[in-house]
Amino acid sequence: xxxxxxxxxxxxxxxxxxxxxxxxxxxxxxxxxxxIGGEFVAPVQGKYFDTINPATEERLSRVGLASAxxxxxxxxxxxxxxxxxxxxxxxxxxxxxxxxxxxxxxxSREFAAIESLDGGKPIRESRDVDVPLAAAHFFYYAGxxxxxxxxxxxxxxxxxxxxxxxxxxxxxxxxxxxxIAPALACGNTVVLKPAxxxxxxxxxxxxxxxxxxxxxxxxxxxxxAGETGAAxxxxxxxxxxxxxxxxxxxxxxxxxLAGSNKKYTLELGGKAANIIFADAAIDQAVEGIVNxxxxxxGHVCCAGSRLLVQESVxxxxxxxxxxxxxxxxxxxxxxxxTDIGAINSKQQLETIRSxxxxxxxxxxxxxxxxxxxPKRGYWCRPTIFTGVSxxxxxxxxxxxxxxxxxxxxxxxxxAVTKANNTPYGLSGGVWTDKGSKIFKMTQSVRAGVVWANTxxxxxxxxxxxxxxxxxxxxxxxxxxxxxxLKLEA
Amino acid sequence: xxLSAVTSTHKLPDMxxxxxxxxxxxxxxxxxxxxxxxxxxxxxEALKLILSMIDLTTLEGQDTPGKVRQLCQKALHLHxxxxxxxxxxxxxxYPTMVKVAKKALGNSGINIASVATAFPSGQAPLSxxxxxxxxxxxxxANEIDMVISRGEFLAGNYGMVFDEIVAIKxxxxxxxxxxxxxxxxxxxxxxxxxxxxxxxxxGADFIKTSTGKIQPAATMQVTLVMLQAIRDYYAATGRxxxxxxxxxxxxxxxxxxxxxxxxxxxxxxxxxxxxxRFGASSLANDVLMQIRKQATGVxxxxxxxxxx
Numbered sequence: 001x002x003x004x005x006x007x008x009x010x011x012x013x014x015x016x017x018x019x020x021x022x023x024x025x026x027x028x029x030x031x032x033x034x035x036i037g038g039e040f041v042a043p044v045q046g047k048y049f050d051t052i053n054p055a056t057e058e059r060l061s062r063v064g065l066a067s068a069x070x071x072x073x074x075x076x077x078x079x080x081x082x083x084x085x086x087x088x089x090x091x092x093x094x095x096x097x098x099x100x101x102x103x104x105x106x107x108s109r110e111f112a113a114i115e116s117l118d119g120g121k122p123i124r125e126s127r128d129v130d131v132p133l134a135a136a137h138f139f140y141y142a143g144x145x146x147x148x149x150x151x152x153x154x155x156x157x158x159x160x161x162x163x164x165x166x167x168x169x170x171x172x173x174x175x176x177x178x179x180i181a182p183a184l185a186c187g188n189t190v191v192l193k194p195a196x197x198x199x200x201x202x203x204x205x206x207x208x209x210x211x212x213x214x215x216x217x218x219x220x221x222x223x224x225a226g227e228t229g230a231a232x233x234x235x236x237x238x239x240x241x242x243x244x245x246x247x248x249x250x251x252x253x254x255x256x257l258a259g260s261n262k263k264y265t266l267e268l269g270g271k272a273a274n275i276i277f278a279d280a281a282i283d284q285a286v287e288g289i290v291n292x293x294x295x296x297x298g299h300v301c302c303a304g305s306r307l308l309v310q311e312s313v314x315x316x317x318x319x320x321x322x323x324x325x326x327x328x329x330x331x332x333x334x335x336x337x338t339d340i341g342a343i344n345s346k347q348q349l350e351t352i353r354s355x356x357x358x359x360x361x362x363x364x365x366x367x368x369x370x371x372x373x374p375k376r377g378y379w380c381r382p383t384i385f386t387g388v389s390x391x392x393x394x395x396x397x398x399x400x401x402x403x404x405x406x407x408x409x410x411x412x413x414x415a416v417t418k419a420n421n422t423p424y425g426l427s428g429g430v431w432t433d434k435g436s437k438i439f440k441m442t443q444s445v446r447a448g449v450v451w452a453n454t455x456x457x458x459x460x461x462x463x464x465x466x467x468x469x470x471x472x473x474x475x476x477x478x479x480x481x482x483x484x485l486k487l488e489a
Numbered sequence: 490x491x492l493s494a495v496t497s498t499h500k501l502p503d504m505x506x507x508x509x510x511x512x513x514x515x516x517x518x519x520x521x522x523x524x525x526x527x528x529x530x531x532x533x534e535a536l537k538l539i540l541s542m543i544d545l546t547t548l549e550g551q552d553t554p555g556k557v558r559q560l561c562q563k564a565l566h567l568h569x570x571x572x573x574x575x576x577x578x579x580x581x582x583y584p585t586m587v588k589v590a591k592k593a594l595g596n597s598g599i600n601i602a603s604v605a606t607a608f609p610s611g612q613a614p615l616s617x618x619x620x621x622x623x624x625x626x627x628x629x630a631n632e633i634d635m636v637i638s639r640g641e642f643l644a645g646n647y648g649m650v651f652d653e654i655v656a657i658k659x660x661x662x663x664x665x666x667x668x669x670x671x672x673x674x675x676x677x678x679x680x681x682x683x684x685x686x687x688x689x690x691x692g693a694d695f696i697k698t699s700t701g702k703i704q705p706a707a708t709m710q711v712t713l714v715m716l717q718a719i720r721d722y723y724a725a726t727g728r729x730x731x732x733x734x735x736x737x738x739x740x741x742x743x744x745x746x747x748x749x750x751x752x753x754x755x756x757x758x759x760x761x762x763x764x765x766r767f768g769a770s771s772l773a774n775d776v777l778m779q780i781r782k783q784a785t786g787v788x789x790x791x792x793x794x795x796x797x
Binding site: 006008009010011012013014015016017018019124128279280281282283284285287288319323327336337433453454 | 508509510511513514515517518524525526527528529530531532534535538717720723724725727748752753755756757758760
């Protein structure tokens with residue numbers, strides 16, 4: 001165990017000069033209208049709202065506020081387009097989706113910069129994760145378009161119709177890709193609503209889809225907040241709802257859909273346990289903790305927000321984690337060296353701060369890295385809580401920020417009990433050098449995804465979704481096709 | 490000389506308790522260091538720091554006193570066209586050439602490192618290795634780069650390898666001991682970690698990746714595992730141990746990645762030639778070329794930089 005005088009020092013000395021990504025190549029319009037029927041059209045009521053850069057609190061653009069009337073127009077446009085799109089030769093549908101994928105790669109620099117500007121995430125992540133993965137999803141589902149029968153042998157496959165899709169602010173472009181790609185591949189048309197704090201990459205995607213020559217009305221994108229979302233959910237012309245967001249909103253949607261004929265998938269919150277056994281490769285496990293909770297400012301539904309560490313190595317793990325946290329750079333999302341960007345919105349920052357206060361009031365010990373943070377904008381230093389138990393709110397509730405609650409365990413069974421003692425069940429992680437322990441743990445943890453000796457790894461071929469209050473249905477992989485098809489004998 | 494004659498407080502660690510290493514995780518961490526973008530002022534600072542950390546090396550069967558004198562001249566006059574450059578940390582030669590280097594370098598402040606212990610194979614009796622070491626020190630080497638007996642290590646004879654290092658450290662006297670693990674022959678990162686622990690506990694002042702005679706030589710993966718071993722050893726004992734990747738680091742960009750890795754693994758205390766070295770022969774000129782480019786905005790022909 002490290003003694004205090006043997007601590008490493010990461011402040012001072014050789015520092016990295018600013019290395020900001022240029023925004024010369026980025027074009028953001030002053031105002032974005034709604035994308036309906038292949039055209040940008042003004043919202044019926046003529047209302048717009050601001051989208052701001054959370055790192056500077058400055059306005060980036062204004063986007064249309066879609067009312068129920070606009071949603072109705074979008075659904076009708078989607079319905080009109082459905083007739084042609086669903087009957088199009090599947091290989092032709094695939095061609096359009098491949099084209100979207102390729103164009104996304106071609107414009108990746110601009111998409112990455114806008115994703116960072118509008119959402120606050122570090123350019124390293126939008127450049128290396130969000131945009132490439134979004135393109136990968138389009139590529140993957142484009143390939144399925146003319147092979148759907150082979151995914152479900154012996155069944156006849158039919159599209160559902162118009163899909164209403166509501167996506168969150170943590171991975172704006174990637175979530176749009178997760179939703180749009182399988183829907184189109186299966187022959188559906190869509191009405192998509194991006195989150196109100198991060199609409200810009202969706203609007204850029206609308207431009208791209210228009211440039212790709214996708215038939216008008218196949219993809220419609222309407223911007224707005226909860227009311228716009230509710231109008232989509234409640235619209236009688238929608239055949240399927242795909243929602244990613246909070247468990248609270250998921251409940252409202254499920255209630256609204258009860259008794260209707262609409263198919264739905266819900267991908268909701270999480271409070272994943274990242275479980276580290278004493279026989280794990282400790283240095284790599286520490287890296288996994290960092291990737292698990294500090295990736296995307298912790299705005300990740302499958303974040304490893306609870307650390308369960310075997311007590312014999314707890315001291316060493318926490319010490320190493322603290323040292324690693326001191327090397328994380330918090331700041332300008334456009335700087336290529338930034339590890340943790342801006343918190344997505346003022347509202348989310350307030351939520352996170354309230355949990356920091358709750359944790360301390362409950363008697364937990366809080367450690368935050370000592371990095372400097374900018375004066376303007378919304379920021380939160382990477383934070384860990386120790387001395388907490390299953391009864392602490394910071395252990396029970398989803399914080400959706402760079403905040404980790406650390407507990408210890410003694411036995412395998414204790415780890416499983418604690419990991420499963422949550423209303424959520426989206427993801428989990430296990431770190432051990434023993435293969436047999438990995439298999440036993442992945443079978444015992446009730447979560448949709450369990451990563452072994454890694455964390456937060458995504459691939460379009462892999463299904464993703466939750467148990468319990470983390471959601472219903474699966475997205476990604478072959479499972480993701482099922483959500484957008486009627487299967488008949 | 491028998492091993493029992495060596496009095497030491499060093500103790501061989503239990504190899505079965507050395508932390509394991511996950512190669513996939515190491516690769517990911519290394520890739521992350523390589524995404525750091527080092528520009529403008531921080532780049533110039535890094536390049537100068539790299540120059541000051543170089544052990545300018547010639548370790549060839551064909552080395553002659555003339556060749557070693559050339560190398561020393563280069564060490565003393567890296568690129569006089571640009572004033573204000575630091576000098577390299579050391580010149581690294583075979584024991585027979587130490588005397589030549591000593592005379593050529595005088596009291597310039599540049600250290601003389603000598604490989605010893607039947608470099609590069611290490612296949613010689615301990616008595617020969619000790620004589621090799623003592624001779625190099627007597628001729629004026631103030632740093633000794635020894636090789637471990639990889640065959641014995643891989644066969645599990647850890648005690649033998651450990652005792653050898655202890656004995657050679659003793660023979661070094663005041664000279665600093667760098668222990669070469671020859672990671673290209675160890676095969677796995679787990680063994681690299683074990684060998685690092687063994688060498689540090691036996692009294693190594695530095696641990697070093699490679700002789701440069703075996704491929705792969707230094708890699709960022711291997712160096713990261715060794716840096717992590719140094720960090721844990723420091724946490725446990727309070728003793729700082731230096732690190733020297735050697736072989737295969739020929740370009741500034743790669744050397745800067747190593748500095749990023751050092752900074753984010755061990756922190757600022759290790760960011761000096763006292764605790765970190767690059768064993769390299771061709772790196773210096775590439776760094777000089779980059780420094781010149783940073784100053785003038787254009788690359789000069791390689792012919793403007795002396796090749797010795």
